[in-house]
Amino acid sequence: MNYGVAIFPSKQLQDKVNSYRKRYDPNYALISPHITLKYTFFATEVEIETIAEQLNNIAKSHKPFKLNVVKPSTFQPVNNTIFFKVELNPELESLHKEMNHADFFGGPSPYAFVPHITIGQKLSDDEHSDVLGQIRMLDVTHEEEVDRFHLLYQLENGSWTVYETFRLGEEE
Amino acid sequence: MNYGVAIFPSKQLQDKVNSYRKRYDPNYALISPHITLKYTFFATEVEIETIAEQLNNIAKSHKPFKLNVVKPSTFQPVNNTIFFKVELNPELESLHKEMNHADFFGGPSPYAFVPHITIGQKLSDDEHSDVLGQIRMLDVTHEEEVDRFHLLYQLENGSWTVYETFRLGEEE
Numbered sequence: 448m449n450y451g452v453a454i455f456p457s458k459q460l461q462d463k464v465n466s467y468r469k470r471y472d473p474n475y476a477l478i479s480p481h482i483t484l485k486y487t488f489f490a491t492e493v494e495i496e497t498i499a500e501q502l503n504n505i506a507k508s509h510k511p512f513k514l515n516v517v518k519p520s521t522f523q524p525v526n527n528t529i530f531f532k533v534e535l536n537p538e539l540e541s542l543h544k545e546m547n548h549a550d551f552f553g554g555p556s557p558y559a560f561v562p563h564i565t566i567g568q569k570l571s572d573d574e575h576s577d578v579l580g581q582i583r584m585l586d587v588t589h590e591e592e593v594d595r596f597h598l599l600y601q602l603e604n605g606s607w608t609v610y611e612t613f614r615l616g617e618e619e
Numbered sequence: 620m621n622y623g624v625a626i627f628p629s630k631q632l633q634d635k636v637n638s639y640r641k642r643y644d645p646n647y648a649l650i651s652p653h654i655t656l657k658y659t660f661f662a663t664e665v666e667i668e669t670i671a672e673q674l675n676n677i678a679k680s681h682k683p684f685k686l687n688v689v690k691p692s693t694f695q696p697v698n699n700t701i702f703f704k705v706e707l708n709p710e711l712e713s714l715h716k717e718m719n720h721a722d723f724f725g726g727p728s729p730y731a732f733v734p735h736i737t738i739g740q741k742l743s744d745d746e747h748s749d750v751l752g753q754i755r756m757l758d759v760t761h762e763e764e765v766d767r768f769h770l771l772y773q774l775e776n777g778s779w780t781v782y783e784t785f786r787l788g789e790e791e
């Protein structure tokens with residue numbers, strides 16, 4: 448089964464992002480707006496129990512933190528994905544690092560960590576220029592608190608369901 | 620914000636249900652296949668913290684249990700929803716009861732509790748007869764273990780995101 452780890456921002460921010468994704472993101476109906484902490488990896492239903500345990504330990508060793516959306520940006524020339532850039536703070540960096548190294552299931556990430564919330568993807572070059580031109584004018588700065596992340600799995604139709612939520616810093 | 624409480628069955632069962640929902644359920648893209656434990660209710664972001672606490676206590680006081688899908692069925696003549704009927708066992712009944720009474724947020728459920736996984740809804744009478752005729756022939760009996768439920772919230776576009784997962788019976 449395919450799994451991944453993500454943060455869902457507040458409803459307010461998700462609604463704002465969805466107003467763009469509806470038009471520009473083919474994954475709009477498959478997953479809610481999110482910040483990916485660990486990209487898709489394959490694990491069995493047995494392995495995922497251990498992984499959930501490890502993610503629980505990672506969650507407990509991190510405190511809730513402020514998430515800052517700073518500006519619209521693009522992954523061009525790598526690809527035509529447009530996103531809201533999220534400030535890379537020490538907490539995000541540490542969370543990402545602890546679940547993307549050689550000894551963690553799925554191994555290191557194939558990408559450098561650029562925390563972001565996707566607005567549009569798989570756009571043509573013309574669409575990309577148009578949308579980016581419009582969105583770059585917006586002040587999207589926003590701050591909110593993050594106190595949890597989610598382990599998700601993918602159904603055959605491509606959509607993602609939450610397997611488990613992990614609260615940051617809570618002592619059991 | 621609108622909240623609700625649901626169980627997501629295994630990927631295997633969700634994939635099977637989605638093969639029908641894709642054609643017959645207008646909510647297909649808004650939420651994964653699920654068994655509703657508590658219907659949509661409104662709460663503030665402050666209130667939901669208390670509710671999450673209460674749901675956590677309910678989860679801890681219940682053990683994981685076997686979920687049995689017994690047969691396809693319909694809510695006719697009340698409405699044209701077609702579903703996989705889930706056996707009402709003591710655990711499901713108790714979970715439902717504890718989050719649908721006068722002292723719990725949102726109050727009692729407006730419906731008698733008929734645990735089910737929706738296959739199709741808002742069908743015309745003709746569609747309803749056709750689909751039910753086909754589906755009634757199927758042996759959908761299935762058993763699996765349930766060890767968690769989820770508190771969800773609804774975005775402005777109607778889709779549902781998980782707020783928190785609660786594992787049954789785990790001691791903190």
